[in-house]
Amino acid sequence: MTSNEQSSTTPNNFLKTIIDEDLKSGKHSSVVTRFPPEPNGYLHIGHAKSICINFGLARDFGGRCHLRFDDTNPAKEEQEYIDSIKDSVRWLGFDWGEHLHYASDNFEQLFQWAIFLIHKGKAYVEDLNVEQIRAYRGTLTEPGTESPFRSRSIEENLDLFNRMRSGEFPDGTRVLRAKIDMASPNISLRDPVLYRILHTPHPHVGDAWKIYPMYDFAHGQTDAIEGITHSICTLEFESHKPLYEWFLDNLPVPARPRQYEFARLNLTYTVMSKRKLQELVQLGIVSGWDDPRLPTLVGIKRRGYTPGAVRNFCEQIGVGRSDSWIDVSLLEECVRAELNESAPRAMAVLRPVKFIIDNYPVDQAEELHAPNHPQKPEMGGRIIQFTREIWIDADDFMEVPSKGFYRLSVGGEVKLRFGYIIKCTGVIMNEQGAVMELHGEYDPASREGIHTADGRKVKGVIHWVSAHNAVTAEVRLFDRLFNVPNPDKGGIDYKEYLNPLSVVSIPAQLEASLASSDSETRYQFERMGYFRQDPKDSLPGKLVFNRIVTLRDVWSTNK
RNA sequence: AGGGGUAUAGCCAAACGGUAAGGCAACGGCCUCUGACGCCGUCAUCUCUUGGUUCGAAUCCAGGUACCCCUGCCA
Numbered sequence: 001m002t003s004n005e006q007s008s009t010t011p012n013n014f015l016k017t018i019i020d021e022d023l024k025s026g027k028h029s030s031v032v033t034r035f036p037p038e039p040n041g042y043l044h045i046g047h048a049k050s051i052c053i054n055f056g057l058a059r060d061f062g063g064r065c066h067l068r069f070d071d072t073n074p075a076k077e078e079q080e081y082i083d084s085i086k087d088s089v090r091w092l093g094f095d096w097g098e099h100l101h102y103a104s105d106n107f108e109q110l111f112q113w114a115i116f117l118i119h120k121g122k123a124y125v126e127d128l129n130v131e132q133i134r135a136y137r138g139t140l141t142e143p144g145t146e147s148p149f150r151s152r153s154i155e156e157n158l159d160l161f162n163r164m165r166s167g168e169f170p171d172g173t174r175v176l177r178a179k180i181d182m183a184s185p186n187i188s189l190r191d192p193v194l195y196r197i198l199h200t201p202h203p204h205v206g207d208a209w210k211i212y213p214m215y216d217f218a219h220g221q222t223d224a225i226e227g228i229t230h231s232i233c234t235l236e237f238e239s240h241k242p243l244y245e246w247f248l249d250n251l252p253v254p255a256r257p258r259q260y261e262f263a264r265l266n267l268t269y270t271v272m273s274k275r276k277l278q279e280l281v282q283l284g285i286v287s288g289w290d291d292p293r294l295p296t297l298v299g300i301k302r303r304g305y306t307p308g309a310v311r312n313f314c315e316q317i318g319v320g321r322s323d324s325w326i327d328v329s330l331l332e333e334c335v336r337a338e339l340n341e342s343a344p345r346a347m348a349v350l351r352p353v354k355f356i357i358d359n360y361p362v363d364q365a366e367e368l369h370a371p372n373h374p375q376k377p378e379m380g381g382r383i384i385q386f387t388r389e390i391w392i393d394a395d396d397f398m399e400v401p402s403k404g405f406y407r408l409s410v411g412g413e414v415k416l417r418f419g420y421i422i423k424c425t426g427v428i429m430n431e432q433g434a435v436m437e438l439h440g441e442y443d444p445a446s447r448e449g450i451h452t453a454d455g456r457k458v459k460g461v462i463h464w465v466s467a468h469n470a471v472t473a474e475v476r477l478f479d480r481l482f483n484v485p486n487p488d489k490g491g492i493d494y495k496e497y498l499n500p501l502s503v504v505s506i507p508a509q510l511e512a513s514l515a516s517s518d519s520e521t522r523y524q525f526e527r528m529g530y531f532r533q534d535p536k537d538s539l540p541g542k543l544v545f546n547r548i549v550t551l552r553d554v555w556s557t558n559k
Numbered sequence: 560a561g562g563g564g565u566a567u568a569g570c571c572a573a574a575c576g577g578u579a580a581g582g583c584a585a586c587g588g589c590c591u592c593u594g595a596c597g598c599c600g601u602c603a604u605c606u607c608u609u610g611g612u613u614c615g616a617a618u619c620c621a622g623g624u625a626c627c628c629c630u631g632c633c634a
């Protein structure tokens with residue numbers, strides 16, 4: 001297999017087509033991409049799409065992908081974010097090798113290139129203030145007006161720009177602008193700002209600079225310096241592309257990268273903008289950036305989603321240029337698909353109701369064997385205890401069973417998973433009509449299979465735990481953070497759509513073997529879903545389990 | 560007459576003038592000691608729309624329509 005053949009079985013997309021052609025035509029001999037986050041916040045699932053695209057392309061075509069911090073605005077950036085972003089990229093399973101870069105590594109070169117433009121008469125120092133610049137810029141339908149400072153001499157521009165660098169002027173008093181075209185229909189070409197004065201220390205280069213380049217003046221040149229062949233970004237940067245190319249055309253850059261755009265990810269029932277995410281955290285609506293309900297990568301990780309599932313999700317959704325809304329259920333489906341294969345099974349009763357087996361000896365306890373995975377005997381098994389008193393789930397009992405309900409009711413029988421068939425003979429309720437306790441009998445001959453002594457087949461199989469040795473745990477049931485597909489839609493504040501039941505915490509009864517689990521192991525609680533211990537809050541004596549995702553449940557969705 | 564983009568099934572998405580891939584969902588059926596998993600089958604006479612070119616159009620041309628992005632000293 002040669003380097004310019006696609007080595008994966010993943011579906012085709014327009015970026016792969018472009019790279020394939022560039023490699024075949026000899027335009028490039030290898031592929032170099034980059035993932036360029038600004039370290040001003042935590043990464044979310046939308047970034048995961050970009051990471052998978054960039055690192056995935058490099059992997060598929062035998063090239064490399066850089067991790068580059070687009071750190072040109074120290075007012076918003078912090079080391080904490082740099083560290084977290086690195087963690088998240090690694091967690092997703094990607095490796096940038098030697099290629100950890102910072103746009104700020106190139107500040108001196110960028111400065112020299114700015115000087116170069118001034119010498120060519122293609123950049124000037126602007127004295128107008130923010131409001132004036134805005135007014136002079138024109139509107140979407142009207143051309144802008146040239147600044148009175150546009151025609152300054154090269155000498156004066158040089159002098160002023162150097163003095164900007166040396167910190168002589170206060171923030172906001174001057175900027176360096178490119179001299180392009182104030183009448184351009186593309187507003188990003190109306191003499192864009194190249195540098196602004198900012199007396200702010202920088203997380204990566206300290207207090208070396210008093211002026212900082214703008215994104216547009218840094219990105220393409222940094223791509224060129226790093227030898228990026230395909231600079232892949234989201235659609236909103238498309239209108240910046242002519243500017244991106246203008247700098248490459250007018251500066252003595254060492255290479256000629258190309259920018260390509262794809263549609264950003266939108267996910268239903270959540271919000272993705274940094275501003276909204278931050279607001280949810282700050283208002284205490286969620287517990288932090290790693291709240292398991294958030295689409296942040298740290299949140300998803302804490303919830304218990306696996307990196308493989310996220311990667312698979314990114315593969316499934318494809319790459320295109322049309323605005324798309326992906327249903328969260330696809331993400332959940334990817335999580336289920338992976339966990340179904342890897343998760344050991346266990347039993348846990350989330351809404352415990354005591355069931356007393358009247359014909360079972362009070363002091364007796366027997367050991368039953370339960371396999372850890374129905375299709376994978378190599379995953380072994382464990383011993384579960386069977387006793388006179390057991391916990392079963394309140395949802396598995398109905399006083400008056402509805403049509404199609406084949407679990408327990410008075411007079412009905414059901415198979416206890418890996419245990420015996422039991423028959424319910426009585427129910428004790430409180431004054432409010434809530435079920436307090438159930439009574440019944442077991443069939444001693446029914447341990448194997450689902451047939452009664454007289455040969456009938458029991459339809460229902462329910463999970464249970466021995467009340468004798470069950471362990472109590474807090475279980476957090478997570479659901480969608482919002483109760484509408486697009487909380488951003490309409491003029492209404494997105495917070496109006498918050499789902500009040502996005503997390504409900506309940507005391508549950510778990511089988512004894514779970515007491516010694518660790519937070520790395522994801523379990524399937526049979527018939528309920530996938531769960532794992534919360535890595536932050538769960539303690540040996542005080543277990544806390546997160547519900548990662550439910551199992552598909554045709555019964556309850558069709559009810 | 561601002562500029563730039565995008566329209567293929569419920570949600571994504573492939574197709575590059577040769578007769579609409581695939582995934583998810585949905586719907587039937589089978590299997591099952593998890594109403595899970597798995598398996599089998601069904602699911603666009605049609606590609607936003609109206610015309611045109613062509614033996615042949617989702618693909619080419621012309622005109623409409625809808626939606627998204629752009630007026631930070633953010634990225």
